[in-house]
Amino acid sequence: MKKHEFKDLLNPETVALIGSTSRNRFYFLRSLVSAGFRGAVYPVNPKVRSAFGYKFYSSLLDVPDDVDLVISEVPARVTPKIMEECVRKEVKGVVVFASGFSESGTEEGIRLEKEIVKIARDGGVRIIGPNCLGIYHPEHGLAFRPDLPRDPGPVGFVSQSGGHAINFALIGKVTGLRFSTVVSFGNGCDVDAAEILDYLADDPKTRVIAVYVEGVRDGRRFFNSLKRAAAEKPVVVWKGGRTDSGSRAAASHTGSLAGSPRIWDSMIRQCNAIPVKTFYELVDTVLAFIFCPRVEGRQVGLVSISGGSGVVNSDYCSEVGLEVPQLSESARKKLSGAVQNVGTSVANPIDLAGSFMSPIAVKTVFETLKEESGVDSIIFELAVQYPSFYADFIEDPTLSTAFYNMLIEECREAGKVKPVLIAIPQVAYEDAQRYVRDLFVQAKLPVFPSVERAATALANIINYYMKTVQRK
Amino acid sequence: MKKHEFKDLLNPETVALIGSTSRNRFYFLRSLVSAGFRGAVYPVNPKVRSAFGYKFYSSLLDVPDDVDLVISEVPARVTPKIMEECVRKEVKGVVVFASGFSESGTEEGIRLEKEIVKIARDGGVRIIGPNCLGIYHPEHGLAFRPDLPRDPGPVGFVSQSGGHAINFALIGKVTGLRFSTVVSFGNGCDVDAAEILDYLADDPKTRVIAVYVEGVRDGRRFFNSLKRAAAEKPVVVWKGGRTDSGSRAAASHTGSLAGSPRIWDSMIRQCNAIPVKTFYELVDTVLAFIFCPRVEGRQVGLVSISGGSGVVNSDYCSEVGLEVPQLSESARKKLSGAVQNVGTSVANPIDLAGSFMSPIAVKTVFETLKEESGVDSIIFELAVQYPSFYADFIEDPTLSTAFYNMLIEECREAGKVKPVLIAIPQVAYEDAQRYVRDLFVQAKLPVFPSVERAATALANIINYYMKTVQRK
Numbered sequence: 017m018k019k020h021e022f023k024d025l026l027n028p029e030t031v032a033l034i035g036s037t038s039r040n041r042f043y044f045l046r047s048l049v050s051a052g053f054r055g056a057v058y059p060v061n062p063k064v065r066s067a068f069g070y071k072f073y074s075s076l077l078d079v080p081d082d083v084d085l086v087i088s089e090v091p092a093r094v095t096p097k098i099m100e101e102c103v104r105k106e107v108k109g110v111v112v113f114a115s116g117f118s119e120s121g122t123e124e125g126i127r128l129e130k131e132i133v134k135i136a137r138d139g140g141v142r143i144i145g146p147n148c149l150g151i152y153h154p155e156h157g158l159a160f161r162p163d164l165p166r167d168p169g170p171v172g173f174v175s176q177s178g179g180h181a182i183n184f185a186l187i188g189k190v191t192g193l194r195f196s197t198v199v200s201f202g203n204g205c206d207v208d209a210a211e212i213l214d215y216l217a218d219d220p221k222t223r224v225i226a227v228y229v230e231g232v233r234d235g236r237r238f239f240n241s242l243k244r245a246a247a248e249k250p251v252v253v254w255k256g257g258r259t260d261s262g263s264r265a266a267a268s269h270t271g272s273l274a275g276s277p278r279i280w281d282s283m284i285r286q287c288n289a290i291p292v293k294t295f296y297e298l299v300d301t302v303l304a305f306i307f308c309p310r311v312e313g314r315q316v317g318l319v320s321i322s323g324g325s326g327v328v329n330s331d332y333c334s335e336v337g338l339e340v341p342q343l344s345e346s347a348r349k350k351l352s353g354a355v356q357n358v359g360t361s362v363a364n365p366i367d368l369a370g371s372f373m374s375p376i377a378v379k380t381v382f383e384t385l386k387e388e389s390g391v392d393s394i395i396f397e398l399a400v401q402y403p404s405f406y407a408d409f410i411e412d413p414t415l416s417t418a419f420y421n422m423l424i425e426e427c428r429e430a431g432k433v434k435p436v437l438i439a440i441p442q443v444a445y446e447d448a449q450r451y452v453r454d455l456f457v458q459a460k461l462p463v464f465p466s467v468e469r470a471a472t473a474l475a476n477i478i479n480y481y482m483k484t485v486q487r488k
Numbered sequence: 489m490k491k492h493e494f495k496d497l498l499n500p501e502t503v504a505l506i507g508s509t510s511r512n513r514f515y516f517l518r519s520l521v522s523a524g525f526r527g528a529v530y531p532v533n534p535k536v537r538s539a540f541g542y543k544f545y546s547s548l549l550d551v552p553d554d555v556d557l558v559i560s561e562v563p564a565r566v567t568p569k570i571m572e573e574c575v576r577k578e579v580k581g582v583v584v585f586a587s588g589f590s591e592s593g594t595e596e597g598i599r600l601e602k603e604i605v606k607i608a609r610d611g612g613v614r615i616i617g618p619n620c621l622g623i624y625h626p627e628h629g630l631a632f633r634p635d636l637p638r639d640p641g642p643v644g645f646v647s648q649s650g651g652h653a654i655n656f657a658l659i660g661k662v663t664g665l666r667f668s669t670v671v672s673f674g675n676g677c678d679v680d681a682a683e684i685l686d687y688l689a690d691d692p693k694t695r696v697i698a699v700y701v702e703g704v705r706d707g708r709r710f711f712n713s714l715k716r717a718a719a720e721k722p723v724v725v726w727k728g729g730r731t732d733s734g735s736r737a738a739a740s741h742t743g744s745l746a747g748s749p750r751i752w753d754s755m756i757r758q759c760n761a762i763p764v765k766t767f768y769e770l771v772d773t774v775l776a777f778i779f780c781p782r783v784e785g786r787q788v789g790l791v792s793i794s795g796g797s798g799v800v801n802s803d804y805c806s807e808v809g810l811e812v813p814q815l816s817e818s819a820r821k822k823l824s825g826a827v828q829n830v831g832t833s834v835a836n837p838i839d840l841a842g843s844f845m846s847p848i849a850v851k852t853v854f855e856t857l858k859e860e861s862g863v864d865s866i867i868f869e870l871a872v873q874y875p876s877f878y879a880d881f882i883e884d885p886t887l888s889t890a891f892y893n894m895l896i897e898e899c900r901e902a903g904k905v906k907p908v909l910i911a912i913p914q915v916a917y918e919d920a921q922r923y924v925r926d927l928f929v930q931a932k933l934p935v936f937p938s939v940e941r942a943a944t945a946l947a948n949i950i951n952y953y954m955k956t957v958q959r960k
Contacts, residue, residue, distance in 0.1 A: 041881055163877055163916075177796025179871075186873055186916040230799060256799040259806035261837075264814075268833045269795035293807075294940055295800065295913075323741035324649025327702060327728040328767065334731035335765075342736070361740045365733075399651075401658055405635055409513055441767075442937075444635075444658040450918060465914075468766055 020142050022211045025109035026197065027156050028084030030056040032076055032107070034098055035089035042067050044087050044113075046162045053157030056081060076101045083107045085158075087150060092116035092128050095146065099132045103139030109207075110136070110143055111150030119147050119203055119271035133205050147270060148202025149178035152185050154195060155221070161185070169194020170223035171302055172216040174209050176201060176270050177256070180228045184299065191303055192457040196221040203270050208233065210241035217245035224305045225251045226298055227289075231272025243287040250305045250480055251289040254298045255280050288483060290476050300464055300473035307462035308435035308474075312481050313392030315341045316474065317385040318365035320397035320467075321372040326365030329397060329467045336475040340364055341391070347384050354380035364391075373403055373419050382426040386433050393435040393478075395470050396427065398456075400440060404448035420452055424459045431461065435477075437470040438463045492614050494683045497581035498669065499628050500556030502528040504548055504579070506570055507561035514539050516559050516585075518634045525629030528553060548573045555579045557630075559622060564588035564600050567618065571604045575611030581679075582608070582615055583622030591619050591675055591743035605677050619742060620674025621650035624657050626667060627693070633657070641666020642695035643774055644688040646681050648673060648742050649728070652700045656771065663775055664929040668693040675742050680705065682713035689717035696777045697723040698770055699761075703744025715759040722777045722952055723761040726770045727752050760955060762948050772936055772945035779934035780907035780946075784953050785864030787813045788946065789857040790837035792869035792939075793844040798837030801869060801939045808947040812836055813863070819856050826852035836863075845875055845891050854898040858905050865907040865950075867942050868899065870928075872912060876920035892924055896931045903933065907949075909942040910935045 036045050036059040045059055045068055058081065059067070062074040073079050076086065076098070086107050088098050092114045102110050116122075117129040129146065136143045144150050149160035155168040160178070164185045171193050175181040181200035188194055196219060199212050209229050216222045225245055232238040245251050257266030258277040266272045284291040292298045316338045318329050330340045343351070343364045351362035354377045361367040371377035385394050407416035427436045438461055440453050456463045464470035508517050508531040517531055517540055530553065531539070534546040545551050548558065548570070558579050560570050564586045574582050589601040601618065608615045616622050621632035626640040632650070636657045643665050647653040653672035660666055668691060671684050681701050688694045697717055704710040717723050729738030730749040738744045756763040764770045788810045790801050802812045815823070815836045823834035826849045833839040843849035857866050879888035899908045910933055912925050928935045936942035 043881075046881075161877075162881070175796070177794065177799070179794025179796040180800075182873070183871075183913075183915045187914075189916045190914070190918065228796070230796075254800075256796065256803065258803045261806050261812035262799050262803035264835075265795070265799040265802045265812075265833070265837050268835065269799050269839070294804070294938075296938065296940075320651075322649065322651025323737070324647075324651040324700070324702075324728065327649070327734050327737040327741050328652075328726075330737045331728065331730045331734035332766070334733050340733035340737075361737070363736075363740060365737050367741070399655075401654065405633075409515075409518075409634070441655075442659075442662070443655045444661045446662065446922065466766075466768065468768075 018140060020108045020140070022142070022207050023215050025085055025142060025144070026151065026153050026158070028055055028108070030058065030081050030083050031085045031087060032058045032060055032079055032083045033087050033089070034060045034076060036061055036064070038064065038067065044089065044160070045070065047159045048157065050162035051154060051157045051159035051164065052166055058083065076105055079105070086110040087113065089113050092125065092146065096128065096131045096135060099135040099141065102141045103135060107141055110141060111148065112143055112145035113148065113150070115147040117146045117203055118205070119269060121268065121271070129203065129205050136206055143206035144199065145202045146205065149181055149200035152181070152195060152198040160200065165189060165194055167194055168196055168221070170221065170306060171195045171226065172219065172222035172224070173198040173226045174201070174212045174216065175199065175228040176204065176209065176230045176272070177228055178202065180295065183295065184226065187299055191299060191463070192460060193303060193306060204233070210234070210238045213241040213245045217241070217248045223249055224302050225249060226302050227251060227253045228256060228298070229253065230256045230266035230270050231275060239283050239287060242284070242289055246287045246289040252292055252298055252301045253284045253289045254292050254295070255284070290480055292476070296469060297472060300469050301476045303462050304435070304437065304473040304477045307460060308437070308477060309432070310481050311393050311435050311478055314478055315339045315390055315392045317388065317391040317394045319368065319381055319394065320365060321368055321399045321402050323361060323367045323369070325397055325399070326361060326367040329395070330365050332468045333395070333471045336471050337479070338471060338475055343388060344390065347388050350384050351380060373406065375422050378423060378426060382430045386430045391434070393437070393474060394430060395437045395439060395467060395474065397439045397441070397467050398423070398452065399443070400448045400452050401443045401445050404445045420455055424456060424461065427456070427461050428459060435474065436461065437474055439465070439467040439470045441466045490612060492580045492612070494614070494679050495687050497557055497614060497616070498623065498625050498630070500527055500580070502530065502553055502555050503557045503559060504530040504532055504551055504555045505559050505561070506532045506548060508533055508536070510536065510539065516561065516632070517542065519631045520629065522634035523626060523629045523631035523636065524638055530555065548577050551577070558582040559585065561585045564597065564618070567600065568603045568607060571607040571613065574613050575607060579613055582613060583620065584615055584617035585620065585622070587619040589618045589675055590677070591741060593740065593743070601675065601677050608678055615678035616671065617674045618677060621653055621672035624653070624667060624670040632672065637661060637666055639666055640668055640693070642693065642778060643667045643698065644691065644694035644696070645670040645698045646673070646684045646688065647671065647700040648676065648681065648702045648744070649700055650674065652767065655767065656698065659771055663771060663935070664932060665775060665778060676705070682706070682710045685713040685717045689713070689720045695721060696774050697721060698774050699723060699725045700728060700770070701725065702728045702738035702742050703747060711755055711759060714756070714761055718759045718761040724764055724770055724773045725756045725761045726764050726767070727756070762952055764948065768941060769944060772941050773948045775934050776907070776909065776945040776949045779932060780909070780949060781904070782953050783865050783907050783950055786950055787811045787862055787864045789860065789863040789866045791840065791853055791866065792837060793840055793871050793874050795833060795839045795841070797869055797871070798833060798839040801867070802837050804940045805867070805943045808943050809951070810943055810947055815860060816862065819860050822856050823852060845878065847894050850895060850898060854902045858902045863906070865909070865946060866902060867909045867911060867939060867946065869911045869913070869939050870895070870924065871915070872920045872924050873915045873917050876917045892927055896928060896933065899928070899933050900931060907946065908933065909946055911937070911939040911942045913938045
């Protein structure tokens, strides 16, 4: 019997949805419709005749077509019966949404999980899950929620948690990240993180891999896969259950043994993957990888509107291992010519103060930092509370639009040479903040909600590139 | 000659604005008008006849009235002349906005600063600044920007940086914080952080004091004032220039010698003040002090919608020194009755999953956590991407409104007994996020944009209260 690979499940021609009900408004059916799934969809539920224009079948065995992938929403105790039908129907794989298996810690749950694994192994059917959301693969129109972006992109995400898989896929709408493949694999009783990593390592559409993992059954296999993947492309790993209480929560969430955080951390580093500690650090680091060029030096040029910001932004950068070097004599001279006001600093950090909205000053800053050999990257703090307020103040809204467009152009040009990270902190002026952020995101520039977060992401990618030999 | 105290400058009956020009659209004049200053305002500029309905005077000496406070916008080199006029006019104090004094590092700047200090000392006039924005005191209608909240509140902020003073005052609009007194004092050549701290320590309208400081001239005096203030009320201290590059930036920003960060940190702790490392940690910690009751235990009840969130939220809490205890047998039994779905956890963290929007489940959770003796506080992660999505999904927007109103009521009730911190993370659904956040802020509940930030703030206030003997 053919052993299907995880990748065989990603491009199904036919999907059957088992247990799709009106109770949850045909959640998975609607997800596939929203994602624009191009193959055939066969919903199965003996109590429903049709929904969304789809005829329902009483049983999987009644579906008058071959079925590649099954998405099962039936409860845990009914799942073995469904698995047997899947074997008879010769489906390639099943996403098992239900929880109540080994993660419940009950004898019954553990027995049920063993039973479905046995049926699947004997019958040549793969399982994703149980206790998971399954696959978001926008290119093929597979999705586990109806509100995810339809267009694909270069980010792969392997997540033991469905909640984190949803959140990361959704945050793409805000950050500009798009996905090749996102998999929520839950208890991972069959298809596990290692196998998905193997796939993403080889997938030419995936440029950066993110991982959320609580625990693995076969540590050696996971770390082999992680090492191989990290040799191909950046792999950012967020380990859940790093503390005693987190581990305890992980055990009841996905039945995982979380393991020692120190061992995990050192293994992740040995694999040359990048460990992160929070959801936002995961998102930010992936964002920096996707939207910044390769960078192999720690020296950052810092630009802001206020002296106080310059001070604390220097602190934030230094604390994550970046350096804020004094600029060369010639650079400072050049900047002094363009940044007129007293009270500004041009030594780095650069504090533009009253010259913040001067096109000459901003252009000179980018030109100077782009050319300065002692500066490897640029963090620009865009404090919208100044230009937006000022445009209101002088009653000329076109002023700020012109300023932002000019700034985007400068960031784009400089961004071809060195990483340019834009921080738009939240203070007030939230409409402006979002409007301006969206302008930058549309221009495919990496935007962060604070300089701390930009600096942390930048330090992560620099650490990676400085350890990694450039591939040809 | 009377030595005026800082507090004498806060309630002026007359303010003169020197150097108010159309070039910056009469910034300070507009700020006073916006803040509703109730006394008399006399703008001085020989080149302007009137603006905003105010007659301009050619010189301070022409003003036909006593002047309590002067706000000077003239350049550094003209400031000594203005100071002399202030002495002749017997004003109590002058806010010197101009930079180009000692912070410039130039001989000229250092000389000018010495000169204005001498004139002021000899003549009995106090200086705030130079290189500063001065005073925001909403109760008396003083403000350094026209877009700050007009209503006063219980937060005092002493800031060496004008930018941070603006940002903190502005972020009140979003977080619900309001201010008694905010002072940006820049180089602090006369009125310094210590004197403002002394005032805020005694001010009955100030319940919590925030401090941003880069360096102080008289360390012993500053720490005496800090210690005295911290004995009266919580004082949260953000030290800028904690790193070499941050110190260098501080030197050119406010001419401050930043000093060893380790010594600062231990001195702040010795004073029983609370050291923080970022702007947002400052804001969050003040928010927790203002909107949470006193708490003297580290055990937190964690509620979220997803198992994965429960795991990482437990990690975040543990990493900042909180504990996530298992709930008692009876609490778990009670919760199991209300939280129906399989796949949820009721042990703590509580993962509501499908019961997230069930009023019975939510009410039972709050009732149980409120009564559970082993739980000292509650962090509720409100993932608006679920209720908002679900309300769209079932096409019933009233559903989410009803849910949020119910939740606010529960948080309010429980918040009377134990701190309840609400985290509304940013994922997508930004309109909903903001709408819901504003509902909670209006209900005077402490809202944070992530569980990490809520947990950090909570840990800070717990550390403070557990070290502090309760005052009668």
